Amino acid sequence: MKKVFIASLALVFALGIGTVGAASRDYISIVGSSTVYPFATVVAENFGKTSGFKTPTIESTGSGGGFKLFAAGVGVEYPDITNASRRIKKSEFENAAANGVTEIVEVKVGYDGIVIANSTKAPLFKLSRKDIFLALAKDVPSGNVSGKTVPNPNKTWKDVNSALPDVKIEVLGPPPTSGTRDAFVELAMEGGAKTFSWIADLKGKDKSAYKALCHTIREDGAYIEAGENDNLIVQKLDANKDVLGIFGFSFLDQNADKLQGALIDGIAPAFEAIADGSYPVSRPLFFYVKKAHVGSIPGIKEFLAEFTSEKAWGDNGYLTDKGLIPMPTAERKQFRQAVENLTPLSGSEL
Amino acid sequence: MNNSSRNNQAGRNNPADRNNQADRSNPAGKSRVSTSTNAVAENTMDIVNQGLSRRYNAEKRFRLYGICAIMLSMAFLAMLFISIIGNGYTAFQQTFVKMDIFLDPETIDAQALQDANYQGMVKQSLNVMFPDVKTRAQKRQLYGMVSNGSAYQLQDFVRKNQHMIGSVIPLWVPADDDVDMLIKGHISRDVPETERRIKDVQLSWIDRLQEQGRIQKRFNTTFFTAGDSREPEQAGILGAVSGSFYTLIITLVLSFPIGVATAVYLEEFAPKNRWTDIIEVNINNLAAVPSIVYGLLGLAVFLNFFGLPRSVPLVGGLVLTLMTLPTIIISGRAALKSVPPSIREAALGVGASKTQMVVHHVLPLALPGMLTGTIIGMAQALGETAPLLMIGMVAFIVDIPGGFTDPSTVLPVQIFLWADSPERAFLERTSAAIMVLLAFLVTMNAVAVFLRKKFERRW
Secondary structure (H helix, E strand, O other): OHHHHHHHHHHHHHHHHHHOOOOOOOEEEEEEEEOHHHHHHHHHHHHHHHHHHOOEEEOOOHHHHHHHHHOOOOOOOOEEEEEEOOOHHHOOOOOOOOOOOEEEEEEEEEEEEEEEEEEEOOOEEEOOOHHHHHHHEEEOOOOOOOOOOEEOOOOOOOHHOOOOOOOOOOOOOOOOHHHHHHHHHHHHHHHHHOOOOOHHHHHOOOOOOOHHHHHHOOOOOOOOEEOOHHHHHHHHHHHOOOOOEEEEEHHHOOOOOEEEEEEEHHHHHHHHHHHEEEEEEEEEEEEEEHHHEEOOOOOHHHHHHHHHHHHHHOOOOOHHHHOOOOOOOOHHHHHHHHHHHOOOOOOOOO | HHHHHHHHHHHHHHOOHHHHHHHHHHOOOOOOHHHHHHHHHHHHHHHHHHHHHHHHHHHHHHHHHHHHHHHHHHHHHHHHHHHHOOOOOOOEEEEEEEEEEEEEOHHHHHHHOHHHHHHHHHHHHOOOOOOOOOOHHHHHHHHHOOOOOHHHHHHHHHOOHHHHHHOOEEEEEEEOOOHHHHOOOOOOOOOOOHHHOOHHHHHHHHHHHHHOOOOEEEEEOOHHHHHOOOHHHHOOOOHHHHHHHHHHHHHHHHHHHHHHHHHHHHHHHOHHHHHHHHHHHHHHHHHHOOOOHHHHHHHHHHHHHHHOOOOOOOHHHHHHHHHHHHHHHHHHHHHHHHHOOHEEEEHHHHOHHHHHHHHHHHHHHHHHHHHHHHHHHHHHHHHHHHHHHHOOOEOOOOOOOOOOOOOOOHHHHHHHHHHHOOHHHHHHOOOOOOOEEHHHHHHHHHHHHHHHHHHHOOO
16 A cells, blocks of 8 residues: 555655656747736637647746746747837847847837726826826925925825925825836926926936936835836725726726726826827836847747737727727838847847 | 662751751740731731722733733734635626627538638627627627627537527627626616727626626536636636645655655654754744745756756645745644653663564654644645745646646635736635635645644643
8 A cells, every 4th residue: 555655655756857858849838928928828829729739938027037937948938929118228138248148139019008097986187297206206306406406295185286286295006117107207207397497407318317317216215116007006096095006008998997097197098099199197108028048948929920910909909898098000000010020129229 | 769778867957957857846935926027927918908999900801911912912813814705706707798699500610610601700799789889899799798708619519519500599708808898787787888898889798698688696506616817707716726736745755755755864763963944943943934935946957957847746846845844844843842752761661673673663643743744734834835935836828637637726816816917807716715725725734633632632
């Protein structure tokens, strides 16, 4: 009895180890941004159901984490595709090249709006980018003196702009590892900071000081980092009507009965406004493909074809149902061609 | 006993002995001062009586604190269960829509069943049901009412019932998650149309379907038989459950023998010296290390150094083995310690070798305790997400894993992923998955308790 038990244990163990010996991979491995994740997963699922290939696995690691894994090397143990809610940085591109990942195909997927929303039980906020900067920056300009800043003294929205309600500033948002955060500080905060002429001038003179001023979010408790979990932010906003939250448009789209998106510079975060670019805080979404893996990992070409097909990312494609904002037709055509020819990124355009 | 009496005889001038004599003279002294002691005693009794009610009250209060603490923790537990079950029980049902689908022999080629346009047939039957829908936008809304998985269901049906081609068949297909949420009451009809995911025109269609008896809530078998999906109505936990199963098999197969061997050696064979002390302290410390650290270790050793694939149960099992080993070793040593030394001495006394003593006598007696520790360690491993994050098991994986090297997730990871999904319908599925996980954990702990009660021997 005991011997049978021991023998069966040994057998199970041997089977487990034996199968690893064949170190090949017959499914696509995708990593990267949590913002692109909901779109990539839908494509992957449809691809798996219709193509006969195995369904790709997708990890949500954040844009930065995705590039790190993606750029580590060429081979079955490294991912084939990384999603990103921002463009690849030059440093990341060079790091990849140093590890042998020389040919990377860039594909723009579509656009995503970043919304600042609160509960429908509270009044609708009408913000300008300047308001956002003054409410959330670590240091704000003091008076009209150029070059002088003070630690952000604003406690309520009324302090920022007398037209806003007298409510304590409390904003839930993503942590620094998030691509959403990167895009938010770049588009909303920097956009607001530039309305001060001396800060705009600073950009030409001292770029690092300019960046530090525009991109640093206050740490005194008014901005609360809520992790990468956007759904958690949605639930917290529903529970506390005085709090605002920062997240991707798709979450607002799904929860329109509970949340309302603040108007930014007078424009509401709506599908059309983000698609035509009039909503100021919107950003492109990308994914990057390792060209060396096309051919050795089965199905990459077909997966790319599925992702770039009109039924997926087109104006009426299934990705729009999930909240993706499609690119204009010409741009879609351009990227579809890039995918068909697998045109690698040169690096000089970054 | 014997010793002390012999001592008494041997040493008369022992200091302890002299004390004894002094004690013996005490009773006489006591009776001499008895009158004054009585007065003091009365006073003392008064003082004691005075304080008595205060002490009783303090005692009562102390008990009350304890009861309060228990009540509070029970209340929290009840709150947790009520909120999870309240949110989740609806996920075990799914709204189905009855469709009359014409299996058009012109579009279905019996030789190439998988090439037929099943999606088109589902759409066609919706068109027949609602002939007044004309505009493109409205048609999109109409097609969105049933799950887009219904085409696969239809395909399955046709493959099994090829003789039905050419006839109209009634088929219950899952409704879209938004329709499902409306039927279950998670989407209110009262909010303005612009803020509702179900539009007014869709509401009227749903009402019409309900009048015709074409909408029904049924038991959600998909939830137990499917892998993950981005469409809530097609999402299930089987993929995650099998991932958990394979991961735990690896963990058990590795950690139980290693843990038992370590415990036996340290407890029965190892010499007591500085090295074994250091090992013991380290094992105890490892039991308290945050689990994410094991994930980082797994990433560095198993993935980067040994080049094992990402997201597979084999690596997950290895990492969880590292995590559960200290628990198993510590509980194993405790179980061995509780075996009385007389058993060992008796075995050695009749001429057993040390190995025979351990294998034949001590280990069988300690095994129930070791098993309990192992099961609790396994339950802990079943609920773990953090170490798996680093080795890529927190991923979207649709295919149900069929072995130790297929990519997979585990149950708690599935819960985490669903909790992060924007679709409303995933909220109830998250709670339902938590209920399933809790059921597994409670079962495992119950088995541990049962084993302990059944096989434990007290001395």
